[in-house]
Amino acid sequence: MPDDQNDKLMEQFIERATPKLLEAMQEGLAKQIEDQIGGLKANAEKMLDEIKDARRERETREKQQATEMGQLKTLLERGDAPKDIHQHLSPEPIRLTRTQARDAALYRKAKAQAEKAGTTLEIVTDE
Structure with missing residues (x-):
């Protein structure tokens, strides 16, 4: 039980x-x-x-x-001549010196200009 x-x-x-x-x-x-x-x-x-x-x-x-x-x-x-076509399609890069690149306003303006032109922005040494 x-x-x-x-x-x-x-x-x-x-x-x-x-x-x-x-x-x-x-x-x-x-x-x-x-x-x-x-x-x-x-x-x-x-x-x-x-x-x-x-x-x-x-x-x-x-x-x-x-x-x-x-x-x-x-x-x-x-x-157009082939040389002109090449220059038109591959424009020279926009170059800024290191001193110029330190200026923010100038850098932004150059970068916008490079993008608009279809090229690059290149920073070069001060000479």
């Missing part, structure tokens, strides 16, 4: 304790799952940003190539 009573008491304990144990475990598991999903989410966002950046760079390159091809076509249609 005592074994039957112990079994009944054990079953009653399990019935009452199980919901509370599950509730306590659920909070801990929810936090762990949230932490893991948060890491995956951050990683996915980083990858999407990299894909978007690569796409923007590709589109910029394609636009630049289309512009250059249009310029080349125009120059060829005008019948």
Whole structure:
């Protein structure tokens, strides 16, 4: 008889304790799952940003190539000499001395001018 009573008491304990144990475990598991999903989410966002950046760079390159091809076509249609075409398509870089480059306003202006002209900005030593 005592074994039957112990079994009944054990079953009653399990019935009452199980919901509370599950509730306590659920909070801990929810936090762990949230932490893991948060890491995956951050990683996915980083990858999407990299894909978007690569796409923007590709589109910029394609636009630049289309512009250059249009310029080349125009120059060829005008019948310019090959030397003139080469100079027009690959302009000389804009050069600033180190002293000039330290002037922020001048540097920004030169950089904008270089981008507009489709060339580069070159920093040279002071002479």
